[in-house]
Amino acid sequence: MDHLHPIKPQASFSYPIPPKRCLMPYQEPLDARDRLVRVGAKMAETLRLTARQQAILTAIIESYIETGEPVGSGTIARLNREGPAMSSATIRNEMAELAELGLLEQPHTSAGRVPTARAFRMYVEQLSEKARPRGESQRLPARSRQQIDRSFVGVAGTQAVLERTSHVLANLSSGVGVAIATATGGDLLEHVHFSRLAPASVLAVVVTRSGLVRDRVLALDRDVSLGELETATNFLNENFRGWSVEQVRSELARLVDRERSEYQRLLNSVQQLWVRAVPVTDSATPSVYVEGVANLVGSNIDGERLREMLAALEAKQRLVELLNAYIDTRQESVRVVFDLEEQAPQMAGLVLIAAPTRMAGESRGTIGVIGTTRMDYENTMNAVSYLSRVFDRIVTPHPSEQ
Numbered sequence: 001m002d003h004l005h006p007i008k009p010q011a012s013f014s015y016p017i018p019p020k021r022c023l024m025p026y027q028e029p030l031d032a033r034d035r036l037v038r039v040g041a042k043m044a045e046t047l048r049l050t051a052r053q054q055a056i057l058t059a060i061i062e063s064y065i066e067t068g069e070p071v072g073s074g075t076i077a078r079l080n081r082e083g084p085a086m087s088s089a090t091i092r093n094e095m096a097e098l099a100e101l102g103l104l105e106q107p108h109t110s111a112g113r114v115p116t117a118r119a120f121r122m123y124v125e126q127l128s129e130k131a132r133p134r135g136e137s138q139r140l141p142a143r144s145r146q147q148i149d150r151s152f153v154g155v156a157g158t159q160a161v162l163e164r165t166s167h168v169l170a171n172l173s174s175g176v177g178v179a180i181a182t183a184t185g186g187d188l189l190e191h192v193h194f195s196r197l198a199p200a201s202v203l204a205v206v207v208t209r210s211g212l213v214r215d216r217v218l219a220l221d222r223d224v225s226l227g228e229l230e231t232a233t234n235f236l237n238e239n240f241r242g243w244s245v246e247q248v249r250s251e252l253a254r255l256v257d258r259e260r261s262e263y264q265r266l267l268n269s270v271q272q273l274w275v276r277a278v279p280v281t282d283s284a285t286p287s288v289y290v291e292g293v294a295n296l297v298g299s300n301i302d303g304e305r306l307r308e309m310l311a312a313l314e315a316k317q318r319l320v321e322l323l324n325a326y327i328d329t330r331q332e333s334v335r336v337v338f339d340l341e342e343q344a345p346q347m348a349g350l351v352l353i354a355a356p357t358r359m360a361g362e363s364r365g366t367i368g369v370i371g372t373t374r375m376d377y378e379n380t381m382n383a384v385s386y387l388s389r390v391f392d393r394i395v396t397p398h399p400s401e402q
Helices: 032-047 051-067 073-079 088-100 117-131 142-151 158-173 226-240 245-258 262-277 280-284 303-314 316-326 377-389
Strands: 012-016 176-181 189-198 201-208 213-219 288-291 333-337 350-359 362-372
Touching: 051 073, 051 088, 051 117, 073 088, 117 377, 142 158, 142 377, 158 176, 158 288, 158 350, 158 362, 158 377, 176 316, 189 226, 189 262, 201 262, 213 262, 226 245, 226 262, 245 262, 288 316, 303 316, 316 350, 333 377, 350 377, 362 377
Parallel strands: none
Antiparallel strands: 012 333, 176 288, 176 362, 189 201, 201 213, 333 350, 350 362
16 A cells, blocks of 8 residues: 655644635535545545545544544444445454554554544545635535524624624534634724713713624713713714724823813713723723533543633633634634644643634634534534624624614
8 A cells, every 4th residue: 555655734724714705606515425535535645545545534533523432344334335345354454554644543442443633633624625715615504504694683783793603603513612802992983872871870882883882881970961971972972983992091081181171071071981981901801702611511521621621711811812822813714723732731632613703804803613523523614614704794783873
């Protein structure tokens, strides 16, 4: 047989997000047998595997993803009933060769084989290659697209859409859905409105051009009249529309420090309302939404490692750092990352599939899935790709924006 040509497997792969103009027409996904042949053929090209070896390896990977159990020669023989005849002995010999190439391992002496990290990397790399645009590229099945679209009916505003996105991805992937909104310090003000609720109590609504809407009830040190609130609203909207949140805060502080007149009373009132409506912590810290952590509980992870993983997922600032380390907001692709332990040792054995989201060409955050190596890669990659591409279509105006 041909010998392995030394290659250095990469820790991550990019899965292109086709331009929006290519959303239609839709091409039906390949059936299981066709997928096995095409993915396996690409593996053979990379590692010089024989057609038989690549078909066996692809079958083992997909069987292991489905069942989580070591795969024996008998299982492969049953899966291959309609293909070229292969005896269990032949399959065992080929599996032994694949093990020598570092693509399979045997967890127990009497058990079947399971794919190694290298095999999973290869498998994902071939899925990525298959999905690269070649005219009509592969898309998420129509049923899944319709399911996703229905999930966002009635959901308004960027934050609400990101929160729902984490839930949708968790359901579709059986992994942990993650959505992170870009920190809003650089977001631009569209408009602001203040409403008096009760003495010394005001409802502030701040809308940014990204579609982010903040509704906050402010407890003030003194009562303010309707006239003062209207004046403050008009002052901010007329003077600061299109300014970033941080720029508004800085300019108000500068004006208050400079003015020594009746005008200062207005500025003091405006500044008090603004800093409470948009605290510094809000603009400096991105919003993080995590759903489906319970999906890891049902996986074959020992108790101590599972506790470490769950603790890492609960540390939301750590999640932000993790995604920022691997996902470039300028990228035009879904990225699959295997070696998460390089950034977060507690996440050894988990895989990240993620992509940036945009509105009007500007980054609005990152969405993705964190799961075990048994993840349904193709479906998850397609779902993340679809959601990232249609994000600005899904985000509808919040009622207070209309």
